[in-house]
Structures are given as C-alpha cells and as structure tokens.
Amino acid sequence: MRMKSLTKGLIYLFLTFGAICVIFPFYLTVVSSLKDMSDIFSNFFGLPKKFTLENFRYVFSKPDYFIALKNTVIITGTSVIAMITFLPMCAYAISRRRFESKFYNFLYFFMVAGIFVPFQVKMLPLIKLMSQLGLLNRGGAILLYIANSTCEGIFLMVGFLSSIPKDLEEAAYIDGASTHQVFRMIVRPIMKPIISTVVIKNSLWIWNDYFMPSLVLNQSNLNRTLTLYQYSFRTENSTNFTIVFAVMLLSILPIFVIYCIFQKKIVAGMMEGAVKG
Amino acid sequence: MLSKKNKNRDRNITHFLYVLPNLLLYSILSVVPIVLGLYYSFTDWNGISKKYNIIGLANYAKILSDKRFRKAVIFNLRYAGMLIICIMILAVILGLLLNSKVRGQNAYRAIYFFPACISMLTIGLIANYIFFQGVPSIGKSLGIVALQKNILSNRSLAIYGILVTNVWKSVAIPTVLVISALQTIPKEITEAATVDGASSWQRFWRITVPYILPILSIIFVLVLKEGLMIYDLIMALTSGGPAGATESITLSIYRLGFEDSKFGYAISEAMLVAIIIAIISVIQIRFTDKRKIYD
Numbered sequence: 001m002r003m004k005s006l007t008k009g010l011i012y013l014f015l016t017f018g019a020i021c022v023i024f025p026f027y028l029t030v031v032s033s034l035k036d037m038s039d040i041f042s043n044f045f046g047l048p049k050k051f052t053l054e055n056f057r058y059v060f061s062k063p064d065y066f067i068a069l070k071n072t073v074i075i076t077g078t079s080v081i082a083m084i085t086f087l088p089m090c091a092y093a094i095s096r097r098r099f100e101s102k103f104y105n106f107l108y109f110f111m112v113a114g115i116f117v118p119f120q121v122k123m124l125p126l127i128k129l130m131s132q133l134g135l136l137n138r139g140g141a142i143l144l145y146i147a148n149s150t151c152e153g154i155f156l157m158v159g160f161l162s163s164i165p166k167d168l169e170e171a172a173y174i175d176g177a178s179t180h181q182v183f184r185m186i187v188r189p190i191m192k193p194i195i196s197t198v199v200i201k202n203s204l205w206i207w208n209d210y211f212m213p214s215l216v217l218n219q220s221n222l223n224r225t226l227t228l229y230q231y232s233f234r235t236e237n238s239t240n241f242t243i244v245f246a247v248m249l250l251s252i253l254p255i256f257v258i259y260c261i262f263q264k265k266i267v268a269g270m271m272e273g274a275v276k277g
Numbered sequence: 278m279l280s281k282k283n284k285n286r287d288r289n290i291t292h293f294l295y296v297l298p299n300l301l302l303y304s305i306l307s308v309v310p311i312v313l314g315l316y317y318s319f320t321d322w323n324g325i326s327k328k329y330n331i332i333g334l335a336n337y338a339k340i341l342s343d344k345r346f347r348k349a350v351i352f353n354l355r356y357a358g359m360l361i362i363c364i365m366i367l368a369v370i371l372g373l374l375l376n377s378k379v380r381g382q383n384a385y386r387a388i389y390f391f392p393a394c395i396s397m398l399t400i401g402l403i404a405n406y407i408f409f410q411g412v413p414s415i416g417k418s419l420g421i422v423a424l425q426k427n428i429l430s431n432r433s434l435a436i437y438g439i440l441v442t443n444v445w446k447s448v449a450i451p452t453v454l455v456i457s458a459l460q461t462i463p464k465e466i467t468e469a470a471t472v473d474g475a476s477s478w479q480r481f482w483r484i485t486v487p488y489i490l491p492i493l494s495i496i497f498v499l500v501l502k503e504g505l506m507i508y509d510l511i512m513a514l515t516s517g518g519p520a521g522a523t524e525s526i527t528l529s530i531y532r533l534g535f536e537d538s539k540f541g542y543a544i545s546e547a548m549l550v551a552i553i554i555a556i557i558s559v560i561q562i563r564f565t566d567k568r569k570i571y572d
Contacts, residue, residue: 008379011377011379012379014370015375015379018371018389019388019389021445022388022389022391025403025445028403028406029403032406040410041410044411045411087299089296090295090298092295093291093292093293093295093296097292104292104296107296107300111299114303114307116554116555116558116559117307117555118551118555120526120527120547120551121314121544121547121548121550121551122310122311122314123530123531123534124317124530124534124543124544125311125313125314125317127535128313129309129313130306146299147299147302147303147305147306147307148306148307150302151303151307178291179287179288179291179292180291183291208395208399209509210396210397210509214512227396227398227399227509230399230402231402231513234402244402244406245403245406248402251399255395259391263387266394267386267390270393270453271450271453271457
C-alpha cells in the first residue's frame with residue numbers, strides 16, 4: 001500500500017513537472033509582453049516589475065496585425081468552406097461509381113496517389129506556374145490549399161462512405177428524388193463526423209502554416225497571414241523583444257480561445273486525422 | 278417522376294459535376310507541377326532565363342557527389358532519428374501516466390495537448406528568445422559551460438535546440454494515439470495477470486507493449502516524415518545556420534531553386550527526396566491497413 005502511494009506521488013510529480021514545461025513558454029510570452037526592455041534584460045523569467053501595456057499599444061498603432069488576422073481568417077475560412085462543399089460531393093460520386101465505372105475508379109487512384117508525393121517536389125515548378133497564372137495572392141493561396149487537401153480528403157471520405165449502406169439512398173431514388181437531393185438530404189448529414197475531422201485538421205494546418213504562405217503571399221504586405229507577419233515583425237524588431245512577445249501572444253490568443261471551447265473535439269479530430277491521414 | 282433514362286442522365290451529370298472542382302484544381306496545381314518538375318529536372322534551367330538546355334540525367338549524377346546535399350541529408354536523417362527516439366519514448370511514458378487513474382486527468386490532458394494546436398513558427402520564434410536570453414542565464418547560474426552561450430549559434434549544439442523545441446510541440450498527437458491504444462486493452466487481461474502474480478514490469482512488456490505496437494509503428498512513420506520534411510521550425514530558429522549546420526533538405530531545395538538559380542538541379546534533388554518519402558508513405562499505409570485488421 002505504501003509502495004502504491006509512492007508511485008502515485010511520483011506520477012503526479014512527473015505529470016506536474018511536464019505540465020510546467022508545457023506552460024512555461026506561454027508564461028514567458030505573457031510576462032515578457034507586459035515588460036519594458038530594461039526589465040526583460042535584468043529579469044527574463046520573473047514577473048514584470050512594472051506592468052506596461054506599451055507593447056500592445058505599439059502593435060495596435062499600426063494596422064499590420066489586423067490585416068494579417070483578417071487575411072488568415074479569410075484564407076482559412078474560405079478554403080475550409082470550399083473543402084467541405086466540394087470534397088464530400090467528389091468523394092460521394094467516386095465512392096458510388098468506382099466499382100461500375102473505370103473513369104471513377106481511375107479518379108480514385110489518381111487523387112489518392114497524391115498522398116505519396118511530398119510538397120517539396122512540386123514546390124518550385126508550382127510557384128513558377130502560379131506566378132504565370134497571376135495567382136501569387138490570397139485567392140491563389142486558397143486554391144492551393146483546396147487542391148492540396150484533395151488527396152487526403154478523398155482518401156478519408158471515400159473510406160468513410162464505403163462503410164455506409166446504400167439502402168436509404170436507393171429508397172429515396174425510388175421515391176423520385178434527384179441525385180443532388182439524395183446527396184444533400186441523406187448522404188451529407190451522414191458524413192458529418194468525417195467532415196468535422198477534415199475541418200479540424202485542415203483549419204489547424206492552414207491557420208498555422210508558414211511554408212506555403214511564404215512561397216505564395218510574400219509579394220505584398222497586404223496579403224500577409226499571421227505567420228508571415230510574425231516572421232517579418234520579428235526580423236524587423238529583432239532586438240526589441242518585448243513587442244515581439246506581444247505579437248506572439250496576440251497570435252496565439254485566437255487559437256487558445258477556440259481550444260478552450262472545443263478542446264475535446266479538436267483532440268479527437270487530430271487523432272482521427274493522424275491515424276488515417 | 279423521372280423516367281429511368283432521365284434518371285441515369287441526371288445521375289451521370291450530377292456525379293461528373295461533383296468531381297469537377299477537385300479534379301480541376303488538383304490537376305492544375307498538383308499534377309501539372311509534378312510533370313513540369315520532372316521535365317525541368319532533366320534541364321539546366323536557372324529558373325529565370327528564357328533559354329535552357331536539356332541535359333538528361335546530368336543533374337541526378339551531380340547530386341551523388343554534391344557535398345551540400347549530402348550534408349543536408351545526413352543532418353536530416355540524424356535529426357529524424359533523434360526525433361523519433363525522443364517522441365516515441367516520451368509519448369509512451371506520458372500516455373501511460375495520463376491513462377492511469379490520476380485526479381485532474383482532464384486538466385493534465387488539456388495542457389499537454391495544447392502545443393499541437395499552435396503554429397510551429399510561433400513556437401520557434403518564442404523558443405528562439407528562450408535560447409538567446411533565458412537558457413544562457415540558467416547556464417550561468419548553474420555553471421554549465423555549454424549552456425552559457427546561445428546554443429543555436431553553436432554548430433554542434435544547434436541541432437539539439439531545434440530537437441527540444443520540436444519534441445515539445447510534436448509529442449502531443451503521438452501521446453493521444455498511445456492513450457487511444459491503451460484504452461483498447463481489455464481490463465480482464467490485466468486483472469488476470471495481476472492475480473497470477475505478474476509484476477507491473479512483466480505486465481508492461483507482455484500485455485501493454487503488444488497492444489500499443491501497431492500504433493507505435495504508425496507514430497514511427499508519422500514522426501519520420503515530419504523529421505524529414507522539417508522547414509518552418511528551422512526557419513524560425515536558425516535559418517539553417519550556423520554555417521549551414523542545420524540546413525534541412527527542404528531548405529536546401531528552396532535555396533538552390535530560388536536563391537542560387539539552380540532551378541533544374543534543385544528539382545532533381547526534390548525528385549530523389551520524393552522517392553524516399555513515397556516509399557515511407559507506402560509503408561505507412563501498409564501499417565494502417567494492418568491495424569484495421571487488428572481491430
């Protein structure tokens with residue numbers, strides 16, 4: 001019995017230590033953003049000697065943060081809405097036709113094969129192509145994200161649909177429903193769980209991505225996403241720690257709020273996406 | 278009511294319209310660049326000029342003797358290897374602890390999983406300041422010489438700075454996966470083993486490990502891919518420095534293509550890397566399929 005309470009104690013100790021390690025960088029971000037420069041040099045880890053909101057005032061004095069936030073919301077939102085509009089339709093058509101039509105069966109393998117191709121391969125020609133098509137802007141980024149979600153999205157959704165019996169759909173057809181009605185009223189509602197997995201995975205990916213925006217959106221400051229903004233802000237103000245920390249905090253904040261509300265769903269979605277993706 | 282013929286027409290048209298948006302976007306923005314890339318990899322194009330020559334396999338032959346590429350590959354393999362070991366061990370430990378009956382389990386989980394939701398770049402930039410300002414001050418007060426200067430500007434230590442940051446962020450999803458695997462272990466088996474006098478060490482190796490083995494193989498492949506394709510974090514922490522010591526494969530392809538005007542050559546490097554990663558992905562799908570049978 002004493003042995004058991006000893007192990008219990010050790011478990012708590014380890015878990016709490018780990019939790020502190022996880023929280024620590026966030027703690028530093030918060031306290032640093034509330035310090036002034038002399039304070040941060042003499043006292044990096046401690047609480048601010050004198051609280052100041054000067055850093056935030058500086059960040060908010062320029063429109064850059066709001067522009068970046070707006071761009072990130074627009075790009076993430078539009079891409080994800082487009083994904084959950086088109087992907088279920090595409091997956092549905094493929095899943096119901098691939099065993100009767102060579103064309104749809106080919107489409108399935110054609111699209112899923114893309115999972116095996118890393119982005120690095122197409123990166124250089126893609127950017128050349130997009131610049132020729134005039135797509136190095138927000139619209140281009142959105143199209144690129146939709147295109148890049150195709151392979152995994154189709155793989156996940158066709159897999160999901162293959163386990164759904166067709167009886168309901170067939171009954172609706174007999175009752176005279178059109179193909180689109182069947183999809184909209186019967187199939188799409190059934191697909192909700194897999195759609196929410198795709199939403200969670202892709203919104204986190206797009207919101208947090210730096211790689212693709214750095215390739216597609218580096219032409220103009222007006223197109224910058226939050227990650228690009230953070231990177232360039234940091235390069236321009238590298239010696240001015242405290243305002244950089246304020247920007248970091250402001251960039252984490254939206255995600256933190258959403259995580260607090262949907263924590264369980266987000267974790268479940270990430271898990272589902274990781275195993276199958 | 279639609280006639281049977283009309284119904285079939287409706288079905289054909291609707292289904293075709295359904296696949297069209299994704300088919301078009303995927304073809305133009307994924308397939309076309311790959312085909313173009315394959316073509317460029319046989320040329321000496323610098324990415325800007327109008328003229329270039331087709332040089333066959335010369336780019337590929339050059340890669341094999343390219344020191345920069347070899348350095349990037351060795352760095353990346355070493356990095357991915359260390360990342361796999363650290364994340365797998367830590368994920369199993371955390372998974373076991375977070376799955377045991379502890380009070381505040383949900384709060385612990387909520388904390389541990391949060392890093393998975395934030396941007397690699399943000400974490401990198403924060404960590405950059407910690408290595409610049411925080412770690413040296415700890416090093417000084419504890420008298421550890423290696424930590425007294427910024428380890429990110431030290432050729433041999435920079436890789437560990439990147440590694441620690443990456444583990445901190447990326448251990449969350451593997452941990453969740455381990456927990457989900459642990460929950461599939463039937464209670465009766467563990468209880469029976471305990472009654473039969475198996476020690477907790479024996480139970481771990483004989484019961485727990487076989488049950489989480491399939492998920493561990495998935496984690497292995499996921500982390501391997503992550504490690505081989507790392508880019509954002511390196512940009513935020515070292516930009517490939519000092520003196521190219523932490524230049525990853527992706528970063529070297531990017532720089533060769535856009536900064537050093539070796540467009541064709543950079544693409545042939547990318548093609549080689551693609552083959553390696555494609556093989557890994559095939560293995561990943563195999564593992565995933567096995568797991569389905571297992572369930």
